[in-house]
Amino acid sequence: MNWQDIFATRMDRMKASEIRELLKLLDQPDIISFAGGIPDPALFPTEAFQKALGNALSPKNQSTALQYSVSEGYGPLRDWIVGKMTEIGVPCTPENILITSGSQQALDYLGKLMLSPNDTALLGWPTYLGALGAFNAYEPNYDRLIPGGNRSAEDYAQTAKDNGGRVKFAYMSVDFANPTGETLDQTARENILDLADDLDIAVIEDAAYQALRFDGEPIPPVLALEVARKGSIDACRTLYCGSFSKSLAPGLRVGWICGAADVISRLVLMKQASDLHSSTLNQMAIAEVANTIFEDHTAKLRQTYTARRDAMLSALEAQMPDGVTWTKPEGGMFVWLTLPKHMDGGELLRQSLETQRVAFVPGQAFFADRSGKNTLRLSFSLADDAQIAEGITRLGAAIRAAL
Known part of the structure; x- marks a missing residue:
């Protein structure tokens, strides 16, 4: 065959x-x-995870840890993420959070959600290799995202139309990006929001490294800047992809998407069809460790x-x-x-x-x-x-x- x-x-x-x-x-x-x-x-x-996993598998908790669960994610973990997002300027509720199997799954879901063959994704040049791998399956075209550059929204839109589709989103890793290590300043982040508004597209903010700032002043996430503009996360077009892989442990494969509740509800349906839910045991361990030592x-x-x-x-x-x-x-x-x-x-x-x-x-x-x-x-x-x-x-x- x-x-x-x-x-x-x-x-x-x-x-x-x-x-x-x-x-x-x-x-x-x-x-x-x-x-x-x-x-x-x-x-x-390691010791914190040994304790957390032991607690998750205790007689009190084992039926929750080892059973099927809701697709949105483990409630206490979503609550912790809500608190963390609020700290960085993104007031939200658990309805704005979906737990994913690492932020890599988040990128795959967002590509599946938005890209039809021949649509265009705007990317950095270079960009995260895993994002290319996630998006490639949905057969898009790529165009170079230049924050504050000399290309107009009309030019991006016409190029996408000439290639048989439309621009769907701009993707970027804004803090200490993989692969360059570079950080987008606040002006560049605001410029991306302006472009996204002009094109009426989504913004995917990959924040995998945000907790690893060594020096310099923190810059608000793109989603925080947009919330400040529009007053509510549910009025925003930015989708924030977070991860515990670089901060706690990559092997447990726990990440999240934070965004407008209408979009999260669509992603929940995708999660149900894909893997039902991320590992509850892993989510419970991450929640305890995050709450105690993050x-x-x-x-x-x-x-x-x-x-x-x-x-x-x-x-x-x-x-x-x-x-x-x-x-x-x-x-x-x-x-x-x-x-x-x-x-x-x-x-x-x-x-x-x-x-x-x-x-x-x-x-x-x-x-x-x-x-x-x-x-x-x-x-x-x-x-x-x-x-x-x-x-x-x-x-x-x-x-x-x-x-």
């Missing part, structure tokens, strides 16, 4: 994640890896990751040859390198693994049009100071050999 003949056309848009493949390198002890943008497992609040634990993460970021920036300053530039993130997990124009990050990775045993992610994977060959992403979240110093020294040698 030729399975290819009966696969849906969307399968042609679904590709293996280059990052997931690179994560396999972490099992090789002689590799210094700056590839996987994943939390350091040594920092997981602020103290994220402060510990920020302290550790700040030191690693500083070590990487210092090493880059000392080891990179002329013609290489990089971002200086105020938080998150990533530094973005731009190589001289003639260089290819994919070829550099091959040479680096062969000669220097250093891994990173070539930047081309993060561009919807597969441009950006002369870029690469480095993550500082897993390496200690000695590994960072040695790895960046080796990487500098690999780049000089390729110049």
Whole structure:
């Protein structure tokens, strides 16, 4: 049987994640890896989760923890998220919250909700690779989102129409973005809201790294800015995607969408048809840990990751040859390198693994049009100071050999 003949056309848009493949390198002890943008497992609040899971499985709670549950999510966890969203300028109720299996599922649901084949999604250039993977299944076109740029709403709309659809949403990671580490200032966020109003489209705000600000003043989320403009979350077009993966534990796969109740109700129907509900046991554990240690634990993460970021920036300053530039993130997990124009990050990775045993992610994977060959992403979240110093020294040698 030729399975290819009966696969849906969307399968042609679904590709293996280059990052997931690179994560396999972490099992090789002689590799210094700056590839996987994943939390350091040594920092997981293991004891807190052991206690929380024990409580969830106690005779008092086990029938709730192990039974089917409501699609919207575990009530106490939604209540905690309501409190957190209110703290950052988004007053809301549990009806504005849907618990998802990580924010990756949130992106998949939002793509499914809004994209028909040939519609257009506006993205950063580069953008989060997982967002491209989630949206690709719904066969969209992509256009470059330039906050405050010289393109008008009319130009975006006409380009989308010429490509057989309409613009449906603008997607962005606004704080310490994956992959660049860059943060959109408040003016850029306001500009995106203006553009979305002019185009009458949604805004998807990916806030996976918001709790990991090391320095600089916090900037209100896009959703908070829109609530300030319009008076109520239910009048807003912004959909905020949050996650506990970077702050508490990625393996439990708990994230959320915060938005207008009318949209959340549609997403609940999608959740019912997809997986009924996210793991109740995991949600109960997250709720207890978040209620007891979230602020103290994220402060510990920020302290550790700040030191690693500083070590990487210092090493880059000392080891990179002329013609290489990089971002200086105020938080998150990533530094973005731009190589001289003639260089290819994919070829550099091959040479680096062969000669220097250093891994990173070539930047081309993060561009919807597969441009950006002369870029690469480095993550500082897993390496200690000695590994960072040695790895960046080796990487500098690999780049000089390729110049």
